[in-house]
Amino acid sequence: MGTLNQKGFSGDLFKWIFATIAGALIFIFLYRFAFQHVDLSDTLQSRTLVQYLDDHLSALGISDHSSSVINLPAPESLFFQCGSVGVAGYSQDVHKLLFGPGHVDTDRLNVWAEQWSYPFPIADLYYLTTPRTRVLIIYDEASVSFVQKLDVPQGMNVQMIAKKSLKLEDLKQQSSTLDQIHLIYLMPVHDVKTITSSLKGLTVHLVEVDLKTKTLKYHNDQTKMFYLGDAMLYGAFFAPDQYDCLQNKALERFWQAADLMKERALLLRTKTDDAFCKDVLFEASKVLESMMNVDEGEVLQHAMEKLEGQNNLLEKRDCLLVY
Amino acid sequence: MKRGQVEINETLLVLFVIVLLLIVGMVMYFRFSLAKVETLGDTLDEQESTVLLAQASTFPEFRCNDRDCMDTSKFLPFRTTVHTYAPFYTSSLGYKKITVSQVYPLTTNVLCTLELYSQDAYPENCGFWMLYDRQPTPLKQAITASTFVSLYFPEIDEYRIGRLEVTRYA
Numbered sequence: 295m296g297t298l299n300q301k302g303f304s305g306d307l308f309k310w311i312f313a314t315i316a317g318a319l320i321f322i323f324l325y326r327f328a329f330q331h332v333d334l335s336d337t338l339q340s341r342t343l344v345q346y347l348d349d350h351l352s353a354l355g356i357s358d359h360s361s362s363v364i365n366l367p368a369p370e371s372l373f374f375q376c377g378s379v380g381v382a383g384y385s386q387d388v389h390k391l392l393f394g395p396g397h398v399d400t401d402r403l404n405v406w407a408e409q410w411s412y413p414f415p416i417a418d419l420y421y422l423t424t425p426r427t428r429v430l431i432i433y434d435e436a437s438v439s440f441v442q443k444l445d446v447p448q449g450m451n452v453q454m455i456a457k458k459s460l461k462l463e464d465l466k467q468q469s470s471t472l473d474q475i476h477l478i479y480l481m482p483v484h485d486v487k488t489i490t491s492s493l494k495g496l497t498v499h500l501v502e503v504d505l506k507t508k509t510l511k512y513h514n515d516q517t518k519m520f521y522l523g524d525a526m527l528y529g530a531f532f533a534p535d536q537y538d539c540l541q542n543k544a545l546e547r548f549w550q551a552a553d554l555m556k557e558r559a560l561l562l563r564t565k566t567d568d569a570f571c572k573d574v575l576f577e578a579s580k581v582l583e584s585m586m587n588v589d590e591g592e593v594l595q596h597a598m599e600k601l602e603g604q605n606n607l608l609e610k611r612d613c614l615l616v617y
Numbered sequence: 618m619k620r621g622q623v624e625i626n627e628t629l630l631v632l633f634v635i636v637l638l639l640i641v642g643m644v645m646y647f648r649f650s651l652a653k654v655e656t657l658g659d660t661l662d663e664q665e666s667t668v669l670l671a672q673a674s675t676f677p678e679f680r681c682n683d684r685d686c687m688d689t690s691k692f693l694p695f696r697t698t699v700h701t702y703a704p705f706y707t708s709s710l711g712y713k714k715i716t717v718s719q720v721y722p723l724t725t726n727v728l729c730t731l732e733l734y735s736q737d738a739y740p741e742n743c744g745f746w747m748l749y750d751r752q753p754t755p756l757k758q759a760i761t762a763s764t765f766v767s768l769y770f771p772e773i774d775e776y777r778i779g780r781l782e783v784t785r786y787a
Contacts, residue, residue, distance in 0.1 A: 345664070353672070355672060356671055415682060416677055551678070554694050557694030558690050564734075
């Protein structure tokens with residue numbers, strides 16, 4: 295090993311320093327390259343998975359009232375945030391009304407698609423759940439007829455139970471291995487504290503539905519919301535914590551559909567010579583216009599009833615229909 | 618040249634060759650990776666288009682109420698809706714062209730417009746509707762897929778056979 299001589303560094307010492315610096319630079323370069331490659335592979339894999347989920351959901355939406363199971367090759371950490379699907383750091387807005395858990399680690403998703411019409415076609419709604427999420431619909435005598443009509447696919451892990459048969463202690467025992475439990479009360483809830491304390495230790499989402507006023511209350515954060523049609527209500531069964539945001543997205547789609555139907559009514563009006571039909575179609579277009587940018591459930595429900603009346607009137611007189 | 622200088626030159630040469638080999642390797646690797654990513658992108662786009670073709674006829678914007686068909690009276694209003702809600706449609710549909718043409722009974726190959734719609738001869742006076750069209754610049758390629766659909770004309774309360782075409786631009 296060389297040391298300092300009269301002329302400065304010896305050749306050997308220079309070579310060692312040079313090789314060390316060059317080696318370190320090459321090592322850093324390769325190290326960074328390897329990490330970038332891993333990042334790229336992960337992003338590609340995540341993007342492919344999101345696209346796979348999106349395509350699967352789109353295909354499901356083709357037919358009305360269809361359900362399916364999406365099996366993933368390996369357990370994944372999935373995020374469903376107000377219409378966006380995310381996997382491991384990559385997120386994409388799939389432009390769908392997806393009612394599902396905010397975050398879930400799973401290799402199996404149960405999916406259900408339903409066409410949302412109120413009363414004209416508006417959008418396809420998608421509901422997602424996992425085997426580790428349980429939805430319990432609690433009914434009383436006043437809401438039993440609604441439950442009897444309810445047609446939720448079996449795989450969605452939704453159970454109906456009469457309030458008098460509900461035993462919270464048993465429920466806690468049965469649900470101890472689950473990620474979360476959604477309690478949907480189709481009646482006023484007066485004993486929120488008793489329910490939450492009885493199910494302490496479980497992740498519980500508590501929703502109170504008023505079928506008469508078509509409103510719901512999410513007790514976890516005291517949010518009051520509304521729904522337009524049963525398909526939208528089902529969204530609260532599967533994504534109670536995200537319903538508020540998804541309700542706004544759903545409203546935007548509703549306004550789009552109302553706008554299109556308004557234009558359609560005005561167009562059809564030009565195709566009839568009957569003065570009565572012309573008048574009712576024009577009035578209907580005004581009702582549809584009045585719905586635009588309105589975010590009050592009661593106002594929209596009232597307008598919809600008016601529109602239904604106008605449509606029935608047109609049907610009776612053998613006119614062209616609004617929807 | 619002194620011995621020390623020769624050794625340094627040798628070291629530099631070896632280093633240069635190693636770096637050169639690394640760079641060549643990297644360039645080749647990136648080129649293969651890029652080709653792989655592009656192929657994957659094309660495959661995903663193709664899948665998306667196939668799903669879109671199957672799905673488009675059931676879009677709430679076009680579909681009949683309670684029936685498995687496309688409501689032609691929604692086609693012209695949809696053009697207005699696309700403009701009004703441009704951000705939503707451009708991001709959800711992307712660079713695509715969606716057209717619907719009447720196949721049976723055969724009519725003229727004329728684009729249906731509001732002007733033609735208002736005429737008494739409608740729907741015999743036109744044959745196809747342009748529902749959506751957004752092209753990238755520059756346009757590299759366009760791949761079209763089509764399927765048969767059932768068309769409903771509420772104005773004459775009649776069903777006809779049509780063809781739905783989805784063109785994917787790249």
